[in-house]
Amino acid sequence: xxxxxxxxxxxxxxxxxxxxxxxxxxxxxxxxxxxxxxxxxxxxxxxxxxxxxxxxxxxxxxxxxxxxxxxxxxxxxxxxxxxxxxxxxxxxxxxxxxxxxxxxxxxxxxxxxxxxxxxxxxxxxxxxxxxxxxxxxxxxxxxxxxxxxxxxxxxxxxxxxxxxxxxxxxxxxxxxxxxxxxxxxxxxxxxxxxxxxxxxxxxxxxxxxxxxxxxxxxxxxxxxxxxxxxxxxxxxxxxxxxxxxxxxxxxxxxxxxxxxxxxxxxxxxxxxxxxxxxxxxxxxxxxxxxxxxxxxxxxxxxxxxxxxxxxxxxxxxxxxxxxxxxxxxxxxxxxxxxxxxxxxxxxxxxxxxxxxxxxxxxxxxxxxxxxxxxxxxxxxxxxxxxxxxxxxx
Numbered sequence: 115x116x117x118x119x120x121x122x123x124x125x126x127x128x129x130x131x132x133x134x135x136x137x138x139x140x141x142x143x144x145x146x147x148x149x150x151x152x153x154x155x156x157x158x159x160x161x162x163x164x165x166x167x168x169x170x171x172x173x174x175x176x177x178x179x180x181x182x183x184x185x186x187x188x189x190x191x192x193x194x195x196x197x198x199x200x201x202x203x204x205x206x207x208x209x210x211x212x213x214x215x216x217x218x219x220x221x222x223x224x225x226x227x228x229x230x231x232x233x234x235x236x237x238x239x240x241x242x243x244x245x246x247x248x249x250x251x252x253x254x255x256x257x258x259x260x261x262x263x264x265x266x267x268x269x270x271x272x273x274x275x276x277x278x279x280x281x282x283x284x285x286x287x288x289x290x291x292x293x294x295x296x297x298x299x300x301x302x303x304x305x306x307x308x309x310x311x312x313x314x315x316x317x318x319x320x321x322x323x324x325x326x327x328x329x330x331x332x333x334x335x336x337x338x339x340x341x342x343x344x345x346x347x348x349x350x351x352x353x354x355x356x357x358x359x360x361x362x363x364x365x366x367x368x369x370x371x372x373x374x375x376x377x378x379x380x381x382x383x384x385x386x387x388x389x390x391x392x393x394x395x396x397x398x399x400x401x402x403x404x405x406x407x408x409x410x411x412x413x414x415x416x417x418x419x420x421x422x423x424x425x426x427x428x429x430x431x432x433x434x435x436x437x438x439x440x441x442x443x444x445x446x447x448x449x450x451x452x453x454x455x456x457x458x459x460x461x462x463x464x465x466x467x468x469x470x471x472x473x474x475x476x477x478x479x480x481x482x483x484x485x486x487x488x489x490x491x492x493x494x495x496x497x498x499x500x501x502x503x504x505x506x507x
Contacts, residue, residue, distance in 0.1 A: 116294040116361065123251070123286035126258035126293055127193075127219050127279070128153035132163055133301035134265065136217075137188035137308070140168040140179035144198040145231050146283040147221035151193055173198035177205035177218075184214040185323040187313030189265065191216055195283060196223035199237045203244075209276045210245025210339060212323055215268035216276050218246070219261065222384070222435075223283040224471045232472025233283040235383065239436040239445045245339050247277040247346055248413040252369075252387045255293040256410075257281040259363055262296065265305055266353045272345035278413075282385040284472070300360050343414045350411055367416040369408040370423055372398060376405030378487040379424060381450050382433035383409045386468070386475045393480035404484050415449045421457035429462040429487040429496070430454075433503075435469045443467065443500045462487075462496040468503035479504055 121129070128150050131139070141151035151167075158167045166183075170176045176192040183190035194202065199220060209216060224230040225237050238248060247268060251257040260279045268277040281287055296304075312321060327335055347367055354365040369387075372394050373379065380390050387408040397404045407423055424430055432451065434444025442448070447465030454463060466483065469475050483503065490496050 116296050118292060119295050120290050120292055121254060122149070122288050122290050123254040123257045123281045124149035124221065124288065125153055126254050127261050127281070128157070129295060130258050130261035130301070131191070131219075132157045133296070133298050134262070134305050135163045135302070136165050136191055138166045138168065138180065138183035138190040140170050140176040140183070140190075140192050142170050142173050142176045142194070142198065144173065144195050146223055146287045147193045147195040147198070147219065149287070150219050150221070173201040174205060177202035177209065180216050181205060181209050181212070181214060184209070184216040185212065185313065186315045187310045189308040191218065193219035193221070195221045196225055196231075196237045199241060200225060203241070206241055206244040206246060208324060211335060213274045213339070213342065214276055215265070215274050217261075217264045217268060218276065218278045220278050220280045221283045221287045222280055230471040231283070233285050233385075233435070234470045234472070235435040236437070238278060238280050241278070242413055242445060245275065245343070246413060247273075247275055247411075249277065249279055249411055250383045250409065251279070251281040251286060252385055252408060254286050254289070254291040255363070257286055258293060258295065259357065259361065259365065262301055262304065263353050263357050265308070267346070267349055269308060270345070270349045273342050273349050275339070275342050275346070285385040296361060304357065304360055346414050347411065347416055365410060367411045367419055368423075369410065371406040371408065373405035373407065373423055375403050376426075377403040377428045378484055378491070379405045379407060379427045379430045380433060380480065380483060381407045381409065381420070381424075381430060381446065383412060383446060384435060386433065386435070389475055389477055390480045393477045393484065396477065397481065397484055402484065409446065412446070417449065417453035417456070420450060421453040421459060424454065424461060425457065425459060427461050429464075429490045431483050431487055432463065432465045434465060434467050437467055437470070441500065462490045464490065464496050464499045464501060466501050466503045473504055475504065
């Protein structure tokens with residue numbers, strides 16, 4: 115039986131990791147992810163885990179150590195935010211290209227400059243093409259549940275890719291919510307023991323990790339990564355079904371909220387989905403047919419499934435908490451609009467940039483977005499498709 119607790123998102127993730135009991139956890143502090151290794155270090159000191167906890171000199175080193183441990187056959191992870199993720203950029207590609215199923219607990223924070231320690235998705239969106247699986251959480255419960263499922267996904271024989279479990283800095287990482295934890299034994303049984311097939315410390319199978327790839331081999335290595343990514347959606351859904359059996363909580367590639375008859379919809383990632391649900395509830399009481407598609411799995415991107423969910427809407431707003439500086443919108447906007455185009459969808463679409471650097475997003479703001487969608491339908495024209503929400507002009 116699970117038990118109710120009041121926890122911050124960081125503490126919830128740290129508890130999930132205690133229950134998983136990984137082999138190696140190298141860490142370097144950076145706001146707002148510092149609490150994850152801080153909490154975990156106390157578990158190590160108290161003898162609650164067998165993990166080798168390694169304080170390192172930088173985020174580049176923390177990912178390097180996690181890669182080395184994973185290549186050696188250990189279940190490893192690290193945690194970071196913002197500039198810490200940027201500092202380990204080179205290593206992200208190495209982890210993915212070596213098909214190492216390690217985990218990263220990422221607490222989303224704006225990248226400098228200007229210097230800012232609050233939430234947006236510029237850090238993880240910058241790494242979206244590094245070859246990592248990316249899963250995002252709306253709230254503390256989801257952050258905990260996603261971490262419990264992480265290794266089952268990344269270590270799957272058809273996948274074997276690193277996984278990034280993302281939550282919004284301060285909004286979920288430090289805010290305290292009521293959540294339900296699984297029993298330690300339930301998590302241990304669900305995650306299982308790590309049994310790598312190929313690893314450096316296997317004396318029966320000498321091997322190299324990360325060798326130089328000449329022209330004759332490099333493309334095939336990249337195609338291998340892409341093939342692994344193709345299997346991720348099915349594995350995510352398979353693991354989610356098994357998780358629902360032990361937790362009673364259901365997850366998919368994304369969540370559809372009031373989409374059955376929606377004529378206007380919002381697509382977004384992260385904690386602002388909760389605010390949007392409140393706006394939808396208000397508008398539904400007034401008879402408005404509005405809905406939400408909340409992305410959980412962003413990499414790989416479930417384009418066909420999202421296009422199918424949006425096939426009957428007349429207008430859609432795609433909300434990005436990161437800029438791409440393309441003059442056309444953000445990364446989520448590009449992916450969703452591409453999916454709609456390939457599906458030959460008729461929906462009018464607009465891309466909003468919102469919440470950068472922790473800018474607050476209110477229920478009234480999201481009601482305004484739905485009102486703008488209503489006007490687009492009335493006009494029969496999306497108008498300016500690249501907009502900012504809540505900006506001082």
